[in-house]
Amino acid sequence: MRTLRMILLAGMAASALTAPSAGAAEVTALDLGAATAARLAMGHVRFANGHDYNATVGFGSGAFHRPGDPPGTLYAVTDRGPNIDCAEIGAVVGMSAEALCAGDTAAKVFPFPAFTPTIYTLSIGDAGVEIVDALPIKTRSGRPITGLPNPLTLTDTEGAFDADGRPLTPDASGLDVEAVARAADGSFWVAEEYGPSIVHIADDGRVLVRYVPQGLEKDLAAADYTVKGTLPAILAKRKLNRGIESLGLSADGRTLYAALQSPLVNPDTAAYKTSRAVRLLKIDAATGEALNEYVYPEDEAASFTADAKAGKVKQSDVKISELVVVGQDKLVVLERISKTTKFHLVELGAGASDLLGSPWDDPKTSPSLEATPDLAAKGVIPLSKTLMLTAEGGPFPEKIESIALLDESTLVVISDNDFAITGDQTKVVRIALDKPWN
Structure with a gap:
């Protein structure tokens, strides 16, 4: 372990960052x-009790640098837009779930229900972060999509209400985008959590096809774009709001890599809560069909030291x-x-079970994969992991959801500010690695 030199801007305090394998030079x-902040301002919503919510776009749900683009060019994506858990509405807004959510504490309030998930092109440099372009995602007919929940029956979904407590109609075309990649032909790939699914998007923002777990395409028949059930059906057992949040694209553009955010609810919530087995897939970009499926073994919750010190943590x-993707x-x-x-x-591979x-x-x-504590005893070999970097404190924000390699030794991480629901701001950090990760 060693303390690493840091360059700090915007008055942020220094702290140590440790790296047992590959470290950071800066x-x-x-x-x-100010210009970027102004473009991210969404306006405000006033709730019935007088609470004002000033929204700021959060573009930190996913990031990607395409090989061959200028060194500072980065693509970033928003998620479904501002939303507040009805179970927490009192603490955030000061109103009751009865008043805003018809008493449904499992639902969410969408203060900006017409918000369109958007792909941003950013320029990253010593002067900071500049927005070069914003591409709203659209349906096949050119209508801006929403981030509202889908009308699902094969898996669970959630109710939605606006800031006045009126119920919102589920949207079969709605996407909760959580990762992005850009292909050589200019098209985009995004991952999303509702399905969970992988979505191919044309360079003009129109959805070309959405790949979902087998069987789920029937629930989304009303979507204004093509939906194909090509992913393993078991993925429909994702925990609500824990779908696919990570996505990578191979250098030749032929292969996608995606991981669930958490273990599946398989067979039940009890298994999800204690399992450390997350499914990671290799996918044929031409067909949307899985090629391989591996177990990514989560670290134990207690090993996330800053979180553990702050309070009790659960798996x-x-x-x-x-x-x-680094190779x-x-x-x-x-x-x-x-x-x-x-x-x-x-x-992938390298002795791990497919x-x-x-x-x-x-x-x-x-017992299911998620309910099996000793996978090796069942002949299942998870992927082997090597810890490259641990980041906490100092210039590093909480809730980092985006990473991208600008080149083989320059990493960018971005936080998800949740659209400033509680006042958080998006933070972007550039890391000069002391040796490449590949």
């Missing part, structure tokens, strides 16, 4: 600047929020709670 917190607090079937995976973020290198099409993909298998 860490720079980048300023968004279900651990999340896989992003990944970046052929080699990925660096972002694993976090909130205050502590870890970056692990994994190589579960695709096996009994572990059958929901009738008992």
Whole structure:
């Protein structure tokens, strides 16, 4: 372990960053600047009790640098837009769930229900972060999509209300985008949580196709774009709001890599809460069909030291929020709670078990993968991980959800500010690695 030199901007205080394998030579917190901040301002909503919510776009749900683009060019994406858990509406807004959510504490309030998930092109440099372009995602007919929940029956969904407590109609075309990649032909790939699904988007923002777990395409028949059930059906057992949050694209554009955010609810919530087995897939970009399926083993919650010191942590607090491709079937995976973020290198194959099409993909298998504490005893070998970097404190924000490599030795991380629901601002940090991750 060693303390690393940091460059700090915007008055941020220094702290140590440790790296047992690959380290960082410099860490720079980048300023968004007044012009960028102005473009991200969404306006405000006033609730019935007089509470004013001033929204700011959060573009930190996913990030990607396309090889061959200028060194500072980065693509970033928003999620579904501002939303507030009805169970927490009292603490955030000062109104009751009865008043705003018809008493449904499992629902969400969408203060800006017409918000359109958007892909941003950013320029990253010493002067800070500049927005170059904003591309709203659209349906096949050119209508801006919303981030409202889908009308799902094969898996669970959630109710939605506006800021006046009026129920919102589910939207079959709605997307909760959580990761982005850009292909050589200019099209985009995004991952999203509702399905969960992988979505191919044309360079003009129109959805070309949405790949979902087998069977779920029937629930989304009313979507204003093509929906195909190509992913393993077992993925529909994702925990609500814990779908696919990480996505990578191979250098040749032929292969996608995606991981669930958390273990599946398989067979039940009890298994999800205690399991450390997250499913990671290699996918054929041409067909949307899975090629391989592996187990990514989460670290124990107690090992996320800053979070553990701040209070009690549970295994279900651990999340896989992003990944970046660093070589052929080699990925660096972002694993976090909130205050502590870890970056692990994994190589697909390399002795790990391929579960695709096996009994572990059958929901009738008992005990399930997620309910099996000793996978090795069942002949399942998870992916082997190498810890590359641990980031916490100092210039590093909480809730890092985006990572991208600008070149082989320059990493950018971005936080998700949740649209400033509680006043948080997006933070962008550039890290000069002391050696490449590949």
